[in-house]
Amino acid sequence: MPSDAPSPPHRPDDSAWTHHPAPAKLNLFLHITGRRPDGYHLLQTVFQLLDWGDDIALRVRDDGRIVRTAGPHDVPPEHDLTVRAARALQAATGTSLGADIAITKRIPAGGGFGGGSSDAATVLVMLNRRWNTGLGPDALAAIGLALGADVPVFVHGRSAWAEGVGERLVPLDLPPRWYLLVDSGVHVPTATLFQAPDLTREAPSATISDFVSGHLRGNVFAPVLRRRDPRIAEALDALSAFGEAQVTGTGGGLFVAFDNPVAAQAACDALAPRWRVRVARGIDRSPLLQDA
Structure with missing residues (x-):
């Protein structure tokens, strides 16, 4: 064992x-x-x-x-x-x-x-x-x-x-971005979210071109999470002062994208007294590929 x-x-x-x-x-x-x-x-x-x-x-x-x-x-x-x-x-x-x-x-x-x-x-x-x-x-x-x-x-x-x-x-090869990440501290079990009666389950099928053109936005779980936990609603509202605040996955992690690291770090510094925050850079290839 x-x-x-x-x-x-x-x-x-x-x-x-x-x-x-x-x-x-x-x-x-x-x-x-x-x-x-x-x-x-x-x-x-x-x-x-x-x-x-x-x-x-x-x-x-x-x-x-x-x-x-x-x-x-x-x-x-x-x-x-x-x-x-x-x-x-x-x-x-x-x-x-x-x-x-x-x-x-x-x-x-x-x-x-x-x-x-x-x-x-x-x-x-x-x-x-x-x-x-x-x-x-x-x-x-x-x-x-x-x-x-x-x-x-x-x-x-x-x-x-x-x-x-x-x-x-x-x-995909994605544009260079830096992301302000916020850990709201909220952990909702994934199965609970998928069973939520207010979850939208029939979005129209889209294409990569729709994403590249900017027509695909949002996370289907964001409104469900916002309604269920005031900490997520508060964090999303705070992040919205710096850009389009989004939820990642089915958890309580949130982010805003920036075109340069200076702006991302300035926003991070502004939110640090209240939230667990950090800046991370987007990458297209995992560093694990170098090891493997």
Whole structure:
């Protein structure tokens, strides 16, 4: 069973730790266009990767155990997506190797910034390399999809247009932007939001051209979140003084886009006394691709 207990001091394979990025993301827009027969919602969105995120440290074990040596204290190891990702890769490949996993968290849980999914993707990509299991990106993305709809975009490591449940991806080169990020501290379970009676589920299907032309805007969950929690309403109102305030994903994370870092930092400084804020730059290619 996985645990947070320290690794045994002696192993035949005492490989060194390696350290790898797990970048955050934003949803630059998010619409629901319908449902599949199995009840899953069909989405259209654009994922923007960021130059800020978590760090994942890995060390190969030869005893097959998956041990999380460091990670978020409020998430039991057996529920942690990194542990589940490592075990899924073991099951898919039949490897006898294991791993120690240490997570340095920066991305707030439940904020819609994709932290858990990105952590899982980094584990899949880098353990596939370190275990020499030889799976390609599509196979790794398929494993990741079973863990969460956002995992495939992090496996492929490109900002992208996404459809389906989030797994059908078209890489995009997005304009340079800096983003003021706000963590409202609100964490609403995703399943609760998808079941909300006031959620709009039948947006007309759109195209990449619609997004590029600026005709696609907004997050379908924003009005639901605004009505349900005054902290999100307050944060959106505060952000609106600096531009178009948006919600990312299904969480309590908010953002405004800027054309230059100076303006983004000035807005960040203005909001810092009241909110947990930071500035991040949009990137089109994940730094994980350099490691892999």
